[in-house]
Amino acid sequence: MPIVLGLVAILLLPSCGLFKKKGMASEKSNRKGEVTGAIDRKPWVQKLPIDMVAIQGGTFWMGQSDEDIAFTNSSDNKQITISEFYMDKYEVSNNKYRQFLQAIEDKTSPLKTNTNAPETAMKEPDFDVNTLKPDSTLWKKSYAYHYGDPLMDFYFDHPAFDNYPVVGVSYDQAMQYCEWRTYHMRANDDQEFDMPDFRLPTEAEWEYAAKGGIQQAKYPWGGPYVKNSRGCLQANFKPGRGNYTDDGFAYSAPVDVFEPNGFGLYNMSGNVAEWVLDAYKSSAYASTWDLNPIYLDKNEKRKVVRGGSWKDISHYLETSTRTYEYQNQGQSHIGFRTAMAFIGRSASMDAKLNKRIRR
Ligand SMILES: [Ca+2]
Numbered sequence: 001m002p003i004v005l006g007l008v009a010i011l012l013l014p015s016c017g018l019f020k021k022k023g024m025a026s027e028k029s030n031r032k033g034e035v036t037g038a039i040d041r042k043p044w045v046q047k048l049p050i051d052m053v054a055i056q057g058g059t060f061w062m063g064q065s066d067e068d069i070a071f072t073n074s075s076d077n078k079q080i081t082i083s084e085f086y087m088d089k090y091e092v093s094n095n096k097y098r099q100f101l102q103a104i105e106d107k108t109s110p111l112k113t114n115t116n117a118p119e120t121a122m123k124e125p126d127f128d129v130n131t132l133k134p135d136s137t138l139w140k141k142s143y144a145y146h147y148g149d150p151l152m153d154f155y156f157d158h159p160a161f162d163n164y165p166v167v168g169v170s171y172d173q174a175m176q177y178c179e180w181r182t183y184h185m186r187a188n189d190d191q192e193f194d195m196p197d198f199r200l201p202t203e204a205e206w207e208y209a210a211k212g213g214i215q216q217a218k219y220p221w222g223g224p225y226v227k228n229s230r231g232c233l234q235a236n237f238k239p240g241r242g243n244y245t246d247d248g249f250a251y252s253a254p255v256d257v258f259e260p261n262g263f264g265l266y267n268m269s270g271n272v273a274e275w276v277l278d279a280y281k282s283s284a285y286a287s288t289w290d291l292n293p294i295y296l297d298k299n300e301k302r303k304v305v306r307g308g309s310w311k312d313i314s315h316y317l318e319t320s321t322r323t324y325e326y327q328n329q330g331q332s333h334i335g336f337r338t339a340m341a342f343i344g345r346s347a348s349m350d351a352k353l354n355k356r357i358r359r
């Protein structure tokens with residue numbers, strides 16, 4: 001008898017209560033006198049925007065996976081659950097940021113280009129292009145006794161750097177890029193209902209994504225070393241005690257170099273450090289929830305920066321190391337990437353295919 005019961009349990013296990021979808025009430029005929037939901041609802045599909053990947057939701061240990069060498073006591077371990085979301089494969093490039101500036105600078109070319117698109121619920125944003133240009137002078141100003149002139153002159157404007165990450169943009173500017181990308185997409189999408197906003201990833205989403213599905217990964221490739229088995233460095237940073245070019249690049253590198261992590265994300269560690277949505281508070285983990293946590297504080301001007309950069313030693317490349325910068329201050333080593341919530345979430349959803357997985 002126990003064997004029979006065991007067999008029944010095994011047979012039931014794969015379904016985990018996820019029975020075959022029987023159809024929504026609204027798909028049934030609207031029988032008089034019955035409540036079946038409103039009829040004639042149009043289907044809606046969340047498209048995967050270009051150069052983004054769908055990050056499967058899950059649970060992970062957020063926080064340091066090695067020694068807290070700076071004794072910041074700011075990233076204690078905590079088990080966190082993250083829902084599915086979309087994230088840019090790459091840091092935002094100079095040329096993508098240029099498209100943003102051109103769209104708002106060129107008054108004859110409205111942001112909305114698809115006149116057949118249904119009215120978006122979003123008001124057309126009002127940007128001032130003069131406040132949005134990357135600050136190229138930072139290449140020279142940020143570092144004492146450093147010859148940054150060639151980068152100051154060429155980095156943002158020259159086609160040679162089109163596929164390099166945009167830098168010298170503040171948190172505030174990155175937020176406006178997200179707002180523009182949201183509007184630009186909605187104004188060109190012919191579905192009746194809007195897609196969710198593009199936004200910066202939350203700090204927890206960023207760390208979960210950086211680990212690439214490897215529990216307590218010190219780096220996006222796992223770790224504990226910065227070199228792979230062939231002896232190659234796996235990110236762009238400052239190896240050794242100042243051997244900047246040991247990884248192939250003295251300053252930043254194109255956004256698509258080095259191997260992507262398990263989620264298909266490039267340069268989560270190194271190249272340029274990245275703004276995330278959260279305000280910085282050293283003790284944030286003690287107060288935020290363990291399900292999709294976020295710490296927002298309008299009065300806190302310090303915003304979290306993650307992943308380390310071309311100018312940092314490997315400690316800052318660790319997936320759990322937290323740093324910050326003031327929200328109105330760009331740096332020549334800080335860029336960003338965007339994210340988007342995935343609607344219709346559940347741990348059993350395949351975000352890429354936008355359908356349930358039977359387990
Ligand atoms: Ca380097």
Ligand SMILES: [Ca+2]
Pocket residue numbers: 091267268269270271272273274307308
């Ligand atoms: Ca990066």
